[in-house]
Amino acid sequence: MSDVKLYPFIEGKNLSLCALNLDNIKLYASWENNPEVRKYGRNLFPILAEDFKKAFEESQGRIPREIGLEVWHNADKKPIGYVGFNFISWADKVGNIGLSIGDPAYWRQNLGFEATCLILDYGFNELNLQKITGNMYEMNYGSWKICEKIGMKRELMLKKNAFVKGKYVDEYEYSIFKDEWNQLRQKFDYK
Ligand SMILES: CC(C)(COP(=O)(O)OP(=O)(O)OC[C@H]1O[C@@H](n2cnc3c(N)ncnc32)[C@H](O)[C@@H]1OP(=O)(O)O)[C@@H](O)C(=O)NCCC(=O)NCCS
Numbered sequence: 777m778s779d780v781k782l783y784p785f786i787e788g789k790n791l792s793l794c795a796l797n798l799d800n801i802k803l804y805a806s807w808e809n810n811p812e813v814r815k816y817g818r819n820l821f822p823i824l825a826e827d828f829k830k831a832f833e834e835s836q837g838r839i840p841r842e843i844g845l846e847v848w849h850n851a852d853k854k855p856i857g858y859v860g861f862n863f864i865s866w867a868d869k870v871g872n873i874g875l876s877i878g879d880p881a882y883w884r885q886n887l888g889f890e891a892t893c894l895i896l897d898y899g900f901n902e903l904n905l906q907k908i909t910g911n912m913y914e915m916n917y918g919s920w921k922i923c924e925k926i927g928m929k930r931e932l933m934l935k936k937n938a939f940v941k942g943k944y945v946d947e948y949e950y951s952i953f954k955d956e957w958n959q960l961r962q963k964f965d966y967k
Pocket of ligand 1: 813814817876877883885887889890912916918919921
């Protein structure tokens with residue numbers, strides 16, 4: 777893994793969002809398979825580095841329905857996770873956020889929050905989405921606390937909608953609209 781920041785796309789205060797880098801697919805696979813990291817994600821099956829390569833190749837030349845960006849730590853000069861949209865409906869102008877700070881050493885340092893602010897800016901003010909959503913399980917406190925800190929609203933609670941670690945758990949969906957974000961963003965120090 778190189779400490780040279782490749783393909784920077786969006787600059788934040790502590791993080792940059794970069795185009796995904798094929799040289800780092802082994803690192804991405806290590807995050808996805810880490811039991812601590814995938815605990816509240818949706819990856820139930822082992823992932824190979826080659827799966828990332830295949831996904832890159834399949835995404836070429838078509839309008840993307842998903843967008844992934846590497847989360848780069850500016851001070852430590854290394855990738856620590858990724859963020860983007862799991863799904864975009866261009867007709868409805870709605871996107872659903874995906875976020876993983878893949879290296880647990882970087883959890884609880886406000887970096888998930890910063891990455892989410894950067895992706896909201898990108899989604900609303902570059903891609904011109906009108907609504908952005910985020911889904912998570914009830915016990916993924918970090919994930920829904922980020923949404924609440926931003927001012928996203930809990931729009932849905934789906935009772936016992938997922939089977940996680942041996943029990944059925946509730947799932948939440950948070951959302952925010954473009955005009956709401958553009959009012960709120962001025963409060964936050966993420967650029
Ligand atoms: C969930 C995740 C994105 C949180 O990222 P993070 O960088 O640790 O979160 P932040 O440091 O920005 O925290 C934002 C807020 O949530 C709180 N928080 C974060 N993790 C928490 C936890 N495990 N329990 C309670 N509160 C938590 C922080 O204290 C902070 O609140 P505060 O500013 O009031 O103190 C990160 O743990 C992760 O990537 N996990 C693995 C993958 C995953 O679960 N992704 C989400 C799938 S929906």
